[in-house]
Each structure stands twice: as C-alpha cells, then as structure tokens.
Amino acid sequence: MRQAVAAQVLTPHCELGEHGLRQILTDVIEEVRQSVNQDIDGAEVLHCLLNAPWLQSLIKVYECLQRFLRGSPAPALDYASGLSLQLLIDIRALPGCSEEAKELYRILRQPHLQALLSAHDTVAQKDYEPVLPPMPDDLPDEEEATRIVCLVKNKQPLGATIKRNETTGEIFVARVIHGGLADRSGLLHAGDRIIEVNGFPVDGMEPEQVIQVVQVRSQGTIMFKVIPITERPVHNQTMLYVRAMADYSPQQDPSIPCADAGMSFRKGDVLEIVDQTDALWWQAKKLPSNTACAGLIPSTNLLKRKQRDFWWSQPYQPHACLHTLSTVEEEEDMMAIDDKCVEADEEAFESEELREDEDHFCSNAEGIYLVGFRRSMRLCRRRSHSTTQPSCHIRCPSSCFSALNSPYEEVVRYQRHPQDAHRLIVLLGASGVGVNELRRRLIDINPNIFQGALPHTTRAPRGYEEAGREYNFISRELFDHMIYNNRFLEYGEYKGSLYGTSVESVRDVLNSGKICVMDIEPNAIQAVRTHELKAYIIYVKPPPQERLKETRQDSYITTNYYVNRPFKDEDFQEIEEAARKIESHFCQFFDLVIVNDELQDSCVQMLTAVRKAQDEPQWVPASWIRPITT
C-alpha cells in the first residue's frame, strides 16, 4: 500500500491520466488483500471498504470531473434559471402544444432541476458570499453583539442544558451535549446568554419554563436570540475510555441537571468519555455506540460522593461479601438432607481424588499430567464461602471490590504481541455450575497448549502421589512464609492442611509458552487482575432452572459432604442463588459470560473466547499497559 501511495505522491493528481486513480485503488486493494490473507487485524474491514461500490462510483465521478476540468469549461450563460422561467411562460402561452413541449414543461418544473439551475447560476456568477444588510450607523458603542440562531428540530432533543443566574435572573446555556443538535450546529456554546426563544424574552424565567417554550415546538425551526460568550473555555476532550464499576440511572438521580440528557450504564459497560470540562458532569457514550449524541454521567468524584452517601445510608453490615452465603447452622441442616447419599469422609474424597488422577493419567496418550484438579483444593475453597469463618484467603488485601473504590476504571485496547506470554485464562462460577468440567475439557482438547497451575499443600503425600505432580508438597513453615510474602493468589485450610495456588505456579505454566487455565473463587479476582497475568475472566453462568434440571439429569455433584451424588432441586436453587450473588458483586470484571447450558456449546464458546483473548484486541485496565497518573 505504501508503494501505491508513494506513487501517488510522486505523480501530481492532474497527471494521473484517464484511469490513474482507479489504477492506484486497484493496486492498494491487491496489497490489502495480501494482508487479509496474512490475517492482519483490520485488513478485512479495509478491504471491504476499498471494494465498496460507492467508492468505485465516487472515483468515476472524480475522473469525469478531472476530464471535464481539462477542457476549462466556461458557462454558456450565467442566468439559466431565468431562461428556464421564460421557457415555462412561453410553453404555457402556446395555444396547442406538442407532447415534447409538454414533457419539457414537466421537466423544467421539477424542483430538483430548478435547484440545479439555481446552483449553476450561483457558480456561473461566482456569487458565493451571502449578501448582508448594511450595518446601521447609529449603533450605540456599548450594545452587546447578539446572534440569531435558527435550529431545525426533528423530534430529537436540543442537546443543551440551561441554567439561571440566581442574582440577575439571566438564562445561560449550561452545557452543549457532544454530538447533539446544538453541538452539530456549531452555533450554541456553553456560556451563551439566551435573550429570547421563538420571540419570547426569557430573562427572569425558571429554566424549566424556558425548556417548555423550546418543547412547544417538537419539530420545525426554533429561533434563539443569544449574546455569545466572549471567551469560550478550552474543551477538555481527552478521549478517555473507562469501564463502569457501578450501575447508574439518571432517572433515579435527583441531582442530575437534566435527566433526559443523562445516560444510564451498568457495571462492566465500557464508556467513551468525550468531555470532562465540567468537574461534576462528564459527557460519555456507551460502547459499542451507534449514536452520535453523548449523555451526561457523573464524574469520578461526584459518583464516589454519591456512593459514599449511599453506603452510609445503608444499615450496618459487618462484611457484605460472599463469605456469608450460609451459616454454620444451615450447614448442619444440609448434612441432614443428604442422609441417603454416600457420606464423604476424607477417605472418600481422597479416593475420589485418586480416581480423577488415574482418569487423567490414563486419558492422556502423551502422558502429560493434568494438574490443578485436586479435590481437596476445591473443597477448601468451597468451605471458604459456605461458612461465616473465612477459611480461604486471597493475595490482594482489598478482596471485596469496595463500593468506595473508584467507580470508573480506565481501560485501553490491548492486543497481545505474539512473542508475549499468554494471558491467564480464569474460569469462575457458582459451585456445581460446571467450572471444573469446562476447564477439564479445555485442557483435554490439547494439553500441549492448555495447562492448569500446580497447587501447593502442607498435607503429606499419599502413597500414589508424586511431589510436583499432584501438588507441590511443602512444610507449614514454608507455606506460612509464602503467605507472608504474598505469593499465593488464593489459599485456604481444609481438614488441618493448607492448600494454595501460587503466582509462581501460574508463572511456570506461562513461561513454558502454554496457556494457563485456572478456576478461582470470585474474591480472588483482584489478585489475578495484574499487569503480569492479564487475566481474561470467563464467568460460567447457570442456565434457567428448567434447563439446569434437564441438562444435569445424568450428572453428579460433589458437595461438602458427599461425593458424586445426583443433583437435587436444592442444588439447582443454591447454584442459582450463588450465581446471582456473584454476578451482583463481580460482574464488572467479567470479560465473557458463558451460559453453561449444552456442554458442547459451552466448550465451543470457551475455545473461541480463549483464542480471541490471546489474539484479538480486548479492553484491559490501563494500569496493565502503562502506569496511571493520578
């Protein structure tokens, strides 16, 4: 493409020849096609664009004009519309006119043709400037310059908010919404003083009354008489992208200057901030956006303040995160329910663990050991969120994403360089929804590409276990030392032994060139969202209850007390409830949500997502890519 463009630069356009531009386009298309074959990002879009029929037509028009210009045309007459008018009069005056004359009459009366002739005359007469009335001589010196602004409204809102100076009663444009009607006109600016709307003087009116005057005309021309602001503030248009960490609804916010101009958003939405001029109210668009018009959203400081006020207005909750899914008493009830099933003691779990290990060992023809499915490790995690006693801990001290943290997280588009380590793939979801099943299937697809992280434990190895295969077996002192040095992404205690996944275990997999796939408890999300691991978080969501029942008819769940018993209705309810809690607390961190309905479909979705996470641009926290300046 560079060659084609260079050729164009070297050859002035007037020397391009009859088909010069078309030739350049053909060359460029060919070069872009090669990029498409090489799978270069964006090349396909560019290829479609360059091949668009409208572009070809435009080039033909351009070439016709060029050809025409070479003949240096001069107008035969500079008042063609006058001649057309005369012709119309003459034809009408004919006593009995021919069919040809009637047709000519019809053609000349067409508004399009009359507009074309009028445009022709303007060009022929080189009459481009509007004729302004002469300035009156007796204008007082101190008279402020007023501007008449006519906007043609088409049911769409005006795209500006107004305010009143409480001392003088004067009405001003408070802000112009980016991409709205007023903004696109380029004629109204924040700070302009409004004198009249549609001939009504507005001084002293309440802003709501002024709005009513504007709204009387939902369509047609609205005329403003304004005194333009003399010094317009420099717009602070920074093109900032953020991910919302909170929900916001302008309709429920009494403090917003104009609820209709507000934009609602949900946790996890990516917003393009287009204007930060106002300290309290920013203007933003939600991505992907198909609207030109921005909406008002609270600035970081304002939203933080709102959250703080809301937080203090709530009844006292000692710890409002997932640890309180059920109480100890509830746990005892659960034990009673399961009396017909095989009760799981340590032995049962261990033999189950052995069975899994054997399965994995045998299932893999190449003898690659699938690590990271240790049942005790999972049980230790499950206990962490089924009791009031937090028994599982994570690396990051701010385990719950506090409502008092920043409500917006700055994000940037990031595409992994092929030579960089792979992004960590993280699966999470309610216990029993199928997180491990999906992870196991992903690794099974190709253990040369996908691998789990080897957990650590203080438990003594069983007879069949090998150090560095099932677990890294370490002493309690070393485990404590690692906790102290913040080296676990998450860890916990189960039946007196400690279990945990270290950053080093994940790093080992990534450094070997493989894609590390792990499942975590939601509270560990912050620990994996780091510059180094760049975790891509997949949330496994349960399908609706009926589908859960249908699809899990032949499946078995492992609870805190029982190994592999058939699913019960209570399990489905628990899964649904736990899922709701996870979503309401953590959905802003999900890169992808997979509804685990049909297992096969979920696997396909997961595989596609994992490929995209590694090879295609994604929104990631800006702090992963560059240090954030505060």
Ligand SMILES: Nc1ncnc2c1ncn2[C@@H]1O[C@H](COP(=O)(O)OP(=O)(O)OP(=O)(O)O)[C@@H](O)[C@H]1O
């Ligand atoms: N889409 C599905 N359709 C049918 N059965 C499924 C599906 N997904 C998972 N299962 C089955 O459900 C059971 C529980 O799944 P899994 O062990 O993966 O749960 P989990 O989310 O990892 O929870 P935990 O960590 O508590 O074990 C397994 O028997 C699994 O084969």
